[in-house]
Amino acid sequence: MVKVLNNNKIVNSEADWFEKGLLQRVPANIRESFSDEQLSALKVAFGARKWGKHAIDLRGTLSFWRWRYYVVVLMGRNKRLLTAREKRISLMIKTLLILLFFSFSTLMGLLVLYLAKSAMGIDLFPGFSLGIWGWFKGEFL
Numbered sequence: 215m216v217k218v219l220n221n222n223k224i225v226n227s228e229a230d231w232f233e234k235g236l237l238q239r240v241p242a243n244i245r246e247s248f249s250d251e252q253l254s255a256l257k258v259a260f261g262a263r264k265w266g267k268h269a270i271d272l273r274g275t276l277s278f279w280r281w282r283y284y285v286v287v288l289m290g291r292n293k294r295l296l297t298a299r300e301k302r303i304s305l306m307i308k309t310l311l312i313l314l315f316f317s318f319s320t321l322m323g324l325l326v327l328y329l330a331k332s333a334m335g336i337d338l339f340p341g342f343s344l345g346i347w348g349w350f351k352g353e354f355l
Contacts, residue, residue, distance in 0.1 A: 232257050266290070
């Protein structure tokens with residue numbers, strides 16, 4: 215974050231748009247007296263938060279009899295740092311998805327090999343069949 219000197223006061227030029235606007239409206243003698251803690255407290259008190267941009271930003275209200283409810287759906291890339299617990303959960307989910315992908319791929323590969331073997335008439339165990347070739351022939355060939 216870039217800091218800029220503004221009337222002998224250091225102001226963060228990127229994130230402190232609220233402070234810039236406030237300090238421009240306040241007389242110079244009062245402007246000098248604000249501490250960083252006071253400016254932060256004013257920012258919180260006035261709810262001056264600059265929300266990030268989201269890929270999907272849907273906002274609306276629903277009315278039910280006397281009550282109104284607000285609905286907000288925000289979706290976008292997560293730029294926050296993950297906690298240790300979130301990192302563990304993320305690693306477990308990735309591991310599970312990779313395991314499922316490889317299991318599915320292996321099963322599909324074995325199915326293709328079995329169908330190819332059966333199409334060539336190779337019989338590894340005489341008198342035994344899984345019935346997959348008969349079903350496949352009946353449905354697709």
